[in-house]
Amino acid sequence: MQADYTYHYLHNGVRLIFMPTGKFKTITMGLFLHQELSPELAALNALLPSVLEQGSRLYPDYLTLQRQLENLYGADIGTDIIKSGERHILAFTMETAHDKFLGENGRLLHDGMSILGSVVGDPLVIDGAFREDYVRQEKNQLIKDIRAMLNDKISYALERCLSLMCAEENFGVYKLGRIEDYDKVDAKGLYSYYRALFARNPIDLYVIGDLEQKQVLEAAEKVFSFSRNGEQRNLHDTDIMRPVDQVRFHEEEMSISQSKLVLGYRTYTGYQDPLYCAMLVYSGILGGFPHSKLFMNVREDAGLAYYIHSRLEKHKGLMVIAAGINYDERDRAREIIDRQLEDIVAGRVSDAELDNTKRGLLNQLRSKQDSPSQLISFHLDSSIGGKTYTIEELTAGIEAVGRKDLKAVAERITLDTVYILRPVKGGSN
Amino acid sequence: MTGNYRLIENRELQETLYHYRVHPGMDVYVLPRPGYQKKYAIFSTRFGSIDNRFRVEPEQEFTVLPDGVAHFLEHKLFEDEGGNVFDRFAALGASANAFTSFTQTSYLFSCTDNFEESLGQLLDFVQKPYFTEQTVQKEQGIIGQEIKMYEDHPHWRVFFNLLEGLYRQHPVRNDIAGTVESIARITPDLLYRCYNTFYHPSNMAVFVVGDLDPGRIGCQVEENLAAHKHKPMGAIVRQYPPEPAEITKQRTVQELVVSEPIILLGFKDMVVGDLQGRDLMRREILMELVLDILFGSSEALYNELYREDLIDENFDSEYTAEINYGYTMIGGETKDPDQLYRRVMRAIAGFLKEGVSKEQFERHRRKILGGYIRRFNSLEFIANNFLSFRFKGTDLFQLPSVLQEVRREEVLALAEENLDPDRHAVSLIVPPKES
Numbered sequence: 113m114q115a116d117y118t119y120h121y122l123h124n125g126v127r128l129i130f131m132p133t134g135k136f137k138t139i140t141m142g143l144f145l146h147q148e149l150s151p152e153l154a155a156l157n158a159l160l161p162s163v164l165e166q167g168s169r170l171y172p173d174y175l176t177l178q179r180q181l182e183n184l185y186g187a188d189i190g191t192d193i194i195k196s197g198e199r200h201i202l203a204f205t206m207e208t209a210h211d212k213f214l215g216e217n218g219r220l221l222h223d224g225m226s227i228l229g230s231v232v233g234d235p236l237v238i239d240g241a242f243r244e245d246y247v248r249q250e251k252n253q254l255i256k257d258i259r260a261m262l263n264d265k266i267s268y269a270l271e272r273c274l275s276l277m278c279a280e281e282n283f284g285v286y287k288l289g290r291i292e293d294y295d296k297v298d299a300k301g302l303y304s305y306y307r308a309l310f311a312r313n314p315i316d317l318y319v320i321g322d323l324e325q326k327q328v329l330e331a332a333e334k335v336f337s338f339s340r341n342g343e344q345r346n347l348h349d350t351d352i353m354r355p356v357d358q359v360r361f362h363e364e365e366m367s368i369s370q371s372k373l374v375l376g377y378r379t380y381t382g383y384q385d386p387l388y389c390a391m392l393v394y395s396g397i398l399g400g401f402p403h404s405k406l407f408m409n410v411r412e413d414a415g416l417a418y419y420i421h422s423r424l425e426k427h428k429g430l431m432v433i434a435a436g437i438n439y440d441e442r443d444r445a446r447e448i449i450d451r452q453l454e455d456i457v458a459g460r461v462s463d464a465e466l467d468n469t470k471r472g473l474l475n476q477l478r479s480k481q482d483s484p485s486q487l488i489s490f491h492l493d494s495s496i497g498g499k500t501y502t503i504e505e506l507t508a509g510i511e512a513v514g515r516k517d518l519k520a521v522a523e524r525i526t527l528d529t530v531y532i533l534r535p536v537k538g539g540s541n
Numbered sequence: 542m543t544g545n546y547r548l549i550e551n552r553e554l555q556e557t558l559y560h561y562r563v564h565p566g567m568d569v570y571v572l573p574r575p576g577y578q579k580k581y582a583i584f585s586t587r588f589g590s591i592d593n594r595f596r597v598e599p600e601q602e603f604t605v606l607p608d609g610v611a612h613f614l615e616h617k618l619f620e621d622e623g624g625n626v627f628d629r630f631a632a633l634g635a636s637a638n639a640f641t642s643f644t645q646t647s648y649l650f651s652c653t654d655n656f657e658e659s660l661g662q663l664l665d666f667v668q669k670p671y672f673t674e675q676t677v678q679k680e681q682g683i684i685g686q687e688i689k690m691y692e693d694h695p696h697w698r699v700f701f702n703l704l705e706g707l708y709r710q711h712p713v714r715n716d717i718a719g720t721v722e723s724i725a726r727i728t729p730d731l732l733y734r735c736y737n738t739f740y741h742p743s744n745m746a747v748f749v750v751g752d753l754d755p756g757r758i759g760c761q762v763e764e765n766l767a768a769h770k771h772k773p774m775g776a777i778v779r780q781y782p783p784e785p786a787e788i789t790k791q792r793t794v795q796e797l798v799v800s801e802p803i804i805l806l807g808f809k810d811m812v813v814g815d816l817q818g819r820d821l822m823r824r825e826i827l828m829e830l831v832l833d834i835l836f837g838s839s840e841a842l843y844n845e846l847y848r849e850d851l852i853d854e855n856f857d858s859e860y861t862a863e864i865n866y867g868y869t870m871i872g873g874e875t876k877d878p879d880q881l882y883r884r885v886m887r888a889i890a891g892f893l894k895e896g897v898s899k900e901q902f903e904r905h906r907r908k909i910l911g912g913y914i915r916r917f918n919s920l921e922f923i924a925n926n927f928l929s930f931r932f933k934g935t936d937l938f939q940l941p942s943v944l945q946e947v948r949r950e951e952v953l954a955l956a957e958e959n960l961d962p963d964r965h966a967v968s969l970i971v972p973p974k975e976s
Binding site for chain 2: 133134135136137138173174175178179181182183184185186187188207208209210212213214245249252253256257259260261262263264265266366367368369370401402403407408411412415416417418419436437438464467468469471472474475476478479481482483484
């Protein structure tokens with residue numbers, strides 16, 4: 113059963129993507145506002161969802177809002193800020209159990225959507241500003257979140273590598289922005305920024321569940337009726353072509369027991385690239401699975417690491433390899449890693465590696481259709497990447513990848529930055 | 542052939558589960574999920590990190606294990622004479638994995654194609670141990686890195702430091718992966734000894750979910766087990782040391798690189814050893830209600846603490862109940878752990894005086910019901926939790942009826958008994974002092 117979808121445009125230009133399907137227990141909705149990623153605006157973008165979630169005109173404080181959600185059988189509202197390529201996306205989601213499991217009669221779509229609409233489009237405004245105390249409080253929380261990046265050493269090392277590697281690009285900014293920018297934000301300024309964003313930036317609204325198109329459209333028109341004026345903004349594309357003059361090395365010390373090695377590469381292959389599927393297969397063969405070269409050689413054969421993998425940032429055209437190792441074994445680990453990349457360039461890829469990786473990717477792709485949030489993020493990729501693939505198209509694309517394509521993308525891969533977070537010198541290994 | 546099965550129905554969820562009992566005494570559950578692309582299977586044994594002292598009837602002598610054997614064995618099953626098991630799943634397009642908890646070890650895969658072949662692989666590799674000196678030695682290096690990774694993980698450390706503070710004897714106080722020293726004592730013989738005990742099908746269960754035909758799966762599992770020719774085995778006797786009511790250490794502090802302190806408060810449950818099945822589930826649900834009413838985001842305390850900048854949105858509380866042990870944990874990241882600690886303790890004392898309103902109780906009950914239904918979107922959630930409850934003697938599908946059954950009057954008495962200040966401890970992670 114393929115979860116198909118239909119597009120509709122609300123009168124104010126919000127694009128509604130409706131996916132009718134009876135297989136889930138839930139009704140899932142998500143509203144996503146697209147903005148360009150930039151160091152200057154990142155803090156403002158990150159603040160907006162957090163402040164809006166604190167209270168709306170109808171539910172003026174967090175406690176009131178949470179009680180309303182509990183009465184709706186523990187419906188869950190979530191806000192987030194997503195960094196994907198050089199897009200910054202303000203995310204607002206709502207998930208409720210479906211009425212048919214609760215003896216309710218169709219009110220959960222409407223009531224759930226009303227709460228979401230109230231938070232997104234009908235905020236609490238006093239004298240042309242958000243509430244001062246909410247803004248202050250959320251600034252504080254987000255600054256704490258930025259500092260707390262330090263707590264998870266694996267993701268800290270990854271973020272450090274990417275920010276050093278892309279220091280001169282918009283992509284280099286952390287998704288929550290820079291701490292110093294939070295000082296400059298006030299409740300009035302943030303509200304005018306909100307008005308400007310919601311007036312002209314592209315907005316995608318998703319609804320997934322066992323629902324009738326007519327009821328969804330009617331509810332959405334009624335709930336998301338905020339006015340938008342002027343022409344929708346065109347956002348510029350992510351820059352993926354930055355050349356590498358020479359490899360940069362960064363080593364930082366921290367009081368930890370295990371070193372975290374992160375290697376950042378440029379792939380020069382974005383979402384629209386005819387070789388995009390070949391890039392997926394490449395990263396899969398290298399380090400996407402337990403059968404991949406990195407796992408088999410660095411972990412299973414040499415026993416140097418517990419975790420080692422490669423991942424793509426598909427919209428920015430980057431690839432990272434990450435591993436937790438002993439500092440003393442870093443050169444040996446790097447050597448084995450380099451050899452795996454060379455092997456792919458030289459065509460030393462077995463039929464099993466190629467076929468199994470394709471099968472693994474197809475399994476991941478098809479599995480996305482069984483999760484409402486993955487259905488949404490798959491479709492969001494088309495908005496971000498400026499190209500729409502259906503699951504069938506990607507399936508065919510992956511199946512068609514040949515050794516020539518693989519070699520072509522392997523030759524594009526360029527190491528840019530080597531980052532090691534290491535234990536303090538003189539401390540234990 | 543397996544013509545015999547029992548149906549387990551759940552009216553709220555509109556689900557029907559097929560239960561087969563196959564020779565020699567293993568439970569197999571199949572939940573059809575029409576419309577799903579993904580199929581998921583999990584094969585679990587009741588062998589976790591706490592099962593470190595056991596004998597098999599009619600033996601008299603107990604085998605005592607170093608810490609970390611269950612987890613080590615899990616890693617080692619992925620290798621046999623034919624090489625790496627991951628490759629065989631990869632060839633079928635299936636994604637395999639495994640995990641070890643305090644009480645069980647589970648092997649699993651998900652796929653969208655070749656389900657029956659993949660299920661055959663899962664059943665076969667788990668029933669085929671292969672341990673040599675050399676492979677054991679190599680694994681000591683890999684798991685050594687896994688242990689080091691967790692040493693750098695403040696939320697993991699704060700949790701185990703708290704368990705060490707709460708428990709004096711019970712092995713739940715020991716890290717699941719063991720230590721670099723304890724795993725150095727693991728040998729192939731020891732692994733075979735554990736394997737031959739805990740991996741007998743009578744100590745295991747299978748759960749399968751997806752767009753599948755239950756009858757075919759029941760037969761496949763039965764035939765597969767028959768081919769492995771399992772002999773009957775005596776009952777496994779596990780021994781856990783008696784746990785005194787007293788805690789070990791009221792306050793544990795560890796320095797790690799963190800942005801601000803992390804605090805976790807814990808209460809040791811002394812009743813759970815006598816409970817299982819529906820009674821244990823009832824206790825879990827009541828405690829979930831207690832904690833949600835005390836610390837949930839829709840109540841005054843959470844909102845006050847958040848406004849005063851003492852907590853962030855990850856502040857959490859949770860109750861865990863196994864047949865052998867149970868505990869409550871409350872905490873998160875905070876700039877002022879002493880103040881947060883006092884507020885939490887004061888809230889518990891106040892709760893016992895003021896009680897719970899009918900409106901509160903019903904609202905939180907609704908929330909739990911809705912959350913339960915929503916989680917049934919996830920095949921992994923259903924399968925993993927079904928087997929966990931099964932091993933505790935009950936059934937995940939019973940949850941809505943138990944939830945309807947519990948009464949407001951029970952909440953206070955349970956909170957008073959279980960959140961006893963005499964059995965609580967605190968664990969703290971703090972940033973290193975500037976040197």
